[in-house]
Amino acid sequence: MAVDIIGRVIATGDRRAWVLDEDDDAWERRSTVRVVPPVQARKLAKVPFVELADGRLQGVVSSGSDAARVYVSSITAGTHGNSCSTNNNRPCGGLTDLYLCKHLDALVTEGIRQYGQERVARYLRVEVGEGKDLIDCLNSHKDPAPAAAVFSRFLRHLAYLEVPESTEPVPELHWFPAAGAVG
Amino acid sequence: MLAVQLRELVGAPEAVDEALDLVAGFDGSLTGGLGRMGDRQAAALSAFAGALAGSPLGGPVGEAAGKVVAGSIGDDRLATLAGGRAALLGAVHDALLERLDGALGRSRSPWEDRAGEPGAVTPENLLAGARSWLHELAIAGWRGVDHDLVSAAGRTIEGLWGEPASRRLAVLLDGLASELRASCPVATMERVPERRWADLWTRAVLLARAGSWTGDAEPVSGRLLVLGVDVHEHGTAVQVQVHGVLEPADGGEARLVRAGVAAAKVDTIVGPAVWRLLNAYPVLLAALAERRVLDVTDMPLTAGGDLLWREDAARAGEPADPFTTARVRLGGATAPSVPPLDRHPVRIAEPVLLEGYRYADGAVSLDGTSLEIDAGRLPACGPITPALVKASTACIGLVRWDGGRWLLQPLALQATVRKKPVEAHTGDWALGPTDPKVVKAEARAGDAVAVLRERAGRLLRK
Numbered sequence: 001m002a003v004d005i006i007g008r009v010i011a012t013g014d015r016r017a018w019v020l021d022e023d024d025d026a027w028e029r030r031s032t033v034r035v036v037p038p039v040q041a042r043k044l045a046k047v048p049f050v051e052l053a054d055g056r057l058q059g060v061v062s063s064g065s066d067a068a069r070v071y072v073s074s075i076t077a078g079t080h081g082n083s084c085s086t087n088n089n090r091p092c093g094g095l096t097d098l099y100l101c102k103h104l105d106a107l108v109t110e111g112i113r114q115y116g117q118e119r120v121a122r123y124l125r126v127e128v129g130e131g132k133d134l135i136d137c138l139n140s141h142k143d144p145a146p147a148a149a150v151f152s153r154f155l156r157h158l159a160y161l162e163v164p165e166s167t168e169p170v171p172e173l174h175w176f177p178a179a180g181a182v183g
Numbered sequence: 184m185l186a187v188q189l190r191e192l193v194g195a196p197e198a199v200d201e202a203l204d205l206v207a208g209f210d211g212s213l214t215g216g217l218g219r220m221g222d223r224q225a226a227a228l229s230a231f232a233g234a235l236a237g238s239p240l241g242g243p244v245g246e247a248a249g250k251v252v253a254g255s256i257g258d259d260r261l262a263t264l265a266g267g268r269a270a271l272l273g274a275v276h277d278a279l280l281e282r283l284d285g286a287l288g289r290s291r292s293p294w295e296d297r298a299g300e301p302g303a304v305t306p307e308n309l310l311a312g313a314r315s316w317l318h319e320l321a322i323a324g325w326r327g328v329d330h331d332l333v334s335a336a337g338r339t340i341e342g343l344w345g346e347p348a349s350r351r352l353a354v355l356l357d358g359l360a361s362e363l364r365a366s367c368p369v370a371t372m373e374r375v376p377e378r379r380w381a382d383l384w385t386r387a388v389l390l391a392r393a394g395s396w397t398g399d400a401e402p403v404s405g406r407l408l409v410l411g412v413d414v415h416e417h418g419t420a421v422q423v424q425v426h427g428v429l430e431p432a433d434g435g436e437a438r439l440v441r442a443g444v445a446a447a448k449v450d451t452i453v454g455p456a457v458w459r460l461l462n463a464y465p466v467l468l469a470a471l472a473e474r475r476v477l478d479v480t481d482m483p484l485t486a487g488g489d490l491l492w493r494e495d496a497a498r499a500g501e502p503a504d505p506f507t508t509a510r511v512r513l514g515g516a517t518a519p520s521v522p523p524l525d526r527h528p529v530r531i532a533e534p535v536l537l538e539g540y541r542y543a544d545g546a547v548s549l550d551g552t553s554l555e556i557d558a559g560r561l562p563a564c565g566p567i568t569p570a571l572v573k574a575s576t577a578c579i580g581l582v583r584w585d586g587g588r589w590l591l592q593p594l595a596l597q598a599t600v601r602k603k604p605v606e607a608h609t610g611d612w613a614l615g616p617t618d619p620k621v622v623k624a625e626a627r628a629g630d631a632v633a634v635l636r637e638r639a640g641r642l643l644r645k
Contacts, residue, residue, distance in 0.1 A: 026586040027374060027586075028210075028376065028378060029203065029207060029378045030378060030379065030585050030586035031378055031379050031382050031528065031586075032379065032559060032585050033379055035366060035376055035379070036365045036417075036418065037365070039418075039451060039453060040453075041451070041453050041454050041456070041631070042451065042628065043627075043628055043629050044451060044629065044631045048634060048638050053364075067641065068642075070642070114451065154642075155642060156341065157449055158449075158639040158642065158643055159639070160419055160447045160448060161447070161448070161449070161460075161632070161639050163344045163447040164345070164347045165347065165446075165463060166348075166350040166445070167444065167492050167493070168347070168350055168395065168491070169397065169424070169489040169491075170350060170354050170355075170422055170443070171351075172354060172383075173354060173415035173417075173420065173445070174529045175379065175382060175383060175529055176358055176416060176420075177414075177416075177557075177559055177560040177592075178414035178560070178562035179559050179560060179562060179563070180453070180562065180563030181561035181562060181563050181567060181568045181569065183568035183570050183571075
C-alpha cells in the first residue's frame with residue numbers, strides 16, 4: 001500500500017495515478033512528494049536482483065547447485081523474448097521455445113513480488129486476463145540477449161554495500177523521508 | 184508545545200507566499216527547459232531575478248537571467264541562478280524558523296563562520312561531470328528527460344559514491360536520477376513535481392560547485408539525552424538522525440543537537456532491515472533500542488549542531504526516558520544555527536513535545552488549533568503507525584513545513600491501546616524488531632543484507 005505525503009492511500013496501479021492526488025492543487029509546490037513507488041520486501045536468496053530496465057524485466061538468479069554460479073535471465077518488453085544464460089554466456093539448458101526454465105520462472109515470481117503484478121505487466125506490455133497468471137499470458141519464445149550488461153548492473157548494485165563509510169551528515173536527505181509504516 | 188504556542192505558529196509569515204510564487208516561476212522554466220523558453224517562462228525568470236534586485240545577489244542574478252533568456256546558458260550562469268533560488272528559499276526558511284522559534288520561545292545560537300582546514304576534496308573531474316549533467320538537465324528541462332539523459336549520469340554518480348568527501352552530492356544525485364528514471368519519458372507525465380525536482384537540482388548545482396560545506400567541528404563532552412529518531416531513505420541511502428539535548432560536561436547551557444549516521448543500500452533492503460546496514464554503530468544503536476543516555480567525550484560538533492558520530496567517543500549510560508527529557512530539558516535548550524547554504528524550508532525539523540491533544544482527520548488539535556500529522560514521514564523501520572498516532576495522548580515530534588502548511592512528524596508516542604498504556608519510539612527496533620508479528624515477517628523474508636553481502640563477497644572480487 002502506498003500513502004502520499006498527507007497520508008491518503010494512493011492507487012498502487014498505474015504509476016501516473018500513483019503519483020497523483022487529483023484533489024491536491026499544491027502537489028507541484030511540495031518539496032517532499034514521493035515520486036518512486038515503494039519496492040516491497042522479498043526474499044533475496046534465490047533471486048538477489050530484479051529490475052525493470054533497458055526495456056526488459058531482467059535479473060540474476062542464483063544457481064541451486066553451485067554457489068559461485070549465477071544465471072542472468074530476462075524477458076523483453078513487447079516481444080516477450082526470453083533469455084537465460086550463466087554470467088559467462090553459457091546458455092541455460094532448461095530454456096526452450098516451449099518451456100521457460102526455472103530461473104525465468106523465479107525471475108517473474110520475484111519481479112511481481114517486488115514491483116506488483118500491474119507494474120510488471122504494464123512494463124512488459126502484457127494483458128493479464130482475470131484470474132490468470134502473468135507468466136501464462138506472455139507470448140514466450142527464446143531470444144538470447146547478452147548477459148554481460150545485466151551482470152555488470154548487478155555487480156554495481158552489490159557495490160553499494162561496500163561504499164566507504166562517511167560520517168558527514170547529509171542534510172539533502174530531508175527531501176527523502178522514510179515512509180511506509182502501515183497499521 | 185502549548186495551545187497558545189500552536190496558535191501563534193499556524194499560518195505563514197508575510198511575503199512567504201509571494202516569494203514562493205516567484206520560486207514557482209523559476210521552477211516552471213526548469214520544467215520546460217532553459218533551452219526552449221517561451222515568453223511566459225522568460226517573464227517568470229525575469230520576475231524571479233527582479234525579486235533579488237535589492238540583495239547583493241541582485242546584479243549577478245539579473246545578468247545571468249538576461250543571458251539565459253537570450254539563449255546563452257553557461258555553467259556559471261546556472262550556478263548564479265541556483266544561488267539566487269537558494270537565497271530566496273533561504274529567506275523563506277528564515278521567516279518560517281523565526282516564527283517557529285518565536286512561538287516556542289526557543290533561543291538559537293547565532294551563526295559563526297569557522298574558517299578551518301579544508302577537508303578532503305572531491306576530485307575536480309567528478310564535480311565537472313556532475314555540473315555537465317545538471318547543465319544538460321537544465322537545458323532539456325524535466326519534460327525533455329529520457330532514458331539516455333538519465334543514464335548519462337551513471338559514471339559520475341558511481342565515482343562520487345567512491346569518494347567519502349562527496350557523499351552529499353552522491354546521495355542527492357542518485358536520488359534525483361532514480362526518480363527521473365522511474366518517470367521516463369517525463370514528457371508523458373501528467374504532472375511534474377516541479378518544486379521538488381528544482382529543489383534537488385538547485386542543491387546539486389551548489390554542491391557540484393565547491394563540494395560540501397559541512398565545515399569544521401569542535402570537540403564537545405557531556406551527556407546526550409535522546410529525544411527521538413528521524414529516518415531518511417531513498418533507494419540507495421538511509422540516514423538515521425537522532426535529535427537530543429546535550430548537557431555539556433563543563434556545566435554550560437543545554438543545547439539541542441543532532442547525531443546522524445548513514446549508509447548506502449539498495450532498494451530491496453527496506454523496513455526494519457535497514458538498521459542492519461548501520462551495524463558499524465553498535466553503541467548508538469544499543470542506546471536507541473534500550474533508551475539510554477549517551478555519554479560523549481570529545482565528540483566533534485559542527486557549528487550547525489551536528490555531532491560527527493564516532494563510536495569510540497561514545498558510551499551508552501543509564502536508562503533515560505525521552506518523554507522526561509522532553510518535559511524537563513527541551514524547553515530551556517538552545518537550538519543551533521543553520522549553515523547558510525543549508526537554509527531551505529525542507530530542513531526545518533524542530534523537536535517539540537505535545538500533550539493532551541485531540542486527534543481527528545489526520546491532525547492533532549490543542550484548544551481548537553490543529554496541526555496536520557506528516558503521515559509521509561512514518562518509517563517502516565519503527566513501531567510508529569498511523570493507528571498508533573490516532574490512539575496517542577502524548578507525542579515527541581518534529582515540526583516541519585511543506586506545501587504551505589505546518590506539519591508534525593511523530594518520533595515518539597504515548598498511547599492507550601486496548602485500555603493499556605503503550606509507548607513507541609522510532610528507534611525502538613534499532614537492534615531488531617520487538618513486535619512479534621514483525622519479527623515473524625522478518626524471519627520469513629530472511630536477512631536481505633546478509634544475502635547481498637554474501638553475493639558481493641563471492642562475485643565482486645573475482
